[in-house]
Amino acid sequence: MDTVVTRFPPSPTGYLHIGGARTALFNWLYARKTGGRFILRIEDTDEARSTKESVDAIFKSLEWLGIDWDEGPFFQTQRYDIYKEYINKLVASGHAYYCDCSPEEVNAMREKAKSLGKKPMYNGKCRELNKEWKPGMVVRLKAPAMGTTVVEDVVKGNTAFPNSELDDFIIQRSDGSPMYNLAVVVDDITMGINTIIRGDDHLVNTPKQMLIYKALEAPLPLFAHVPMVLGSDKARLSKRHGAMSVSEYMDMGYLPDAMLNYLVRLGWSFGDQEFFRREELIEKFSLEHIGRSPSMFDMDKLTAINAKHIQDKSSSELAPIFSAHLAKREIALPDTQDNHDGDTKRVEKIIETLQPRSKTMVEMADAAIFYFRESIEFEEKAAKKFINSDAVELLKLSARYIKELKPDEFTEKNLEDAMKKVMEETGLKFGKIAQPLRVALTGGTVSPGIFEMILALGQKKTVERIQKAIEHIQ
Ligand SMILES: Nc1ncnc2c1ncn2[C@@H]1O[C@H](COP(=O)(O)OP(=O)(O)OP(=O)(O)O)[C@@H](O)[C@H]1O
Ligand SMILES: [Zn+2]
Structure with missing residues (x-):
């Protein structure tokens, strides 16, 4: 097979959310796995809703995830000349035509179709009229009236769309701007994209896009429409629906590798393996194992995976x-x-x-x-219970024996021996010594293991803190 070329085409009308990020990830993984190329394209033709801030937010999220692109970012608003060129080609080859039916006329056609029990659609009035272009005209694609268009999809299998439900749809608006489907197909053709992995919210666009490929005599790409990621309310995650930006998870302390691992498992599986490192994902990813049902975003699962990656x-x-x-x-x-x-x-x-x-x-x-901290504050309850006259002796001894150690003797083994001496001299069990020490050193009763903590805190701070605790009691 030719080199795989995939793409991610977000619209910069907000940040990147989990659903979009997973789509980006699948495309990136597939390109990396096959030694192909991954292209970033910003679909900013909705100029009223697109913003520079959103573009930057999308870059930031992708960079955080470590999803790097080989080409682009391309911006659709900088490619209007290319779309125009292809639209002209379609008109010249007889696959598209100019139409000046007024909105009122088109509405009447749609109403009429409806009254006949058909889908509301344009009736093809200008199709064979060979109208010359005049300002304000739209361009329509000649769609076949009969037969079916079958979308062959690696994930979904085949889906047939009856052509009778497609009208001669507009590919260029009256202001000269290209319609979404036209721009996407021209981009995908000219960028050499041969593998399209996207959310199945786009499946309805695919038959129209296939007609454009056909009219341009371009080979069809491989399609993989992946099920949606849903929120806990079972509605699909979307910017409009208030889904969180991927970069917020960075602020919340998630690791990019954990996020990648979680995202990929939302819709792809490799046996029952749950934990994947980045390189392993690249090695094992495949389109065949993308699941067919939507998955629900689950914060607790993400957190559990994150804990594993932190340990890893x-x-x-x-x-x-x-x-x-x-x-x-x-x-x-x-x-x-x-x-x-x-x-x-x-x-x-x-x-x-x-x-x-x-x-x-x-x-x-x-x-x-x-x-x-320069100085720590004791939690009230902990201090009452552990930093009191009963603890003076054990704290004094602890400070003395820890202080006695020479810098190169400040090891876990010697700390254990020091504590043994404190145990012998006070007659207390280890637990009775560890808790007051822990409060003296951290302010509270929960902390890492006492010896590793003392080693990490350092000898000087440890002794200082114990002495402060003794002062506190006296
Ligand atoms: N909830 C989702 N689950 C899976 N994929 C999604 C989800 N939402 C969007 N995608 C996919 O992400 C890609 C980029 O989509 P886009 O930038 O248009 O975001 P969007 O969330 O669909 O936008 P909006 O929220 O404005 O509808 C597309 O391939 C789309 O199919
Ligand atoms: Zn017309």
């Missing part, structure tokens, strides 16, 4: 995302100028303590705040 990543991969979320909490990471390596390692250590328990990067950043 190395701490150094997570570090830049983690830092970005911390920055929003006005926590600047320690000055890395003079001790770059040490601090990078420290951030990675901190991440490692939180990775197993964070479902999102937002959770991780929130849970990390205590590491960075």
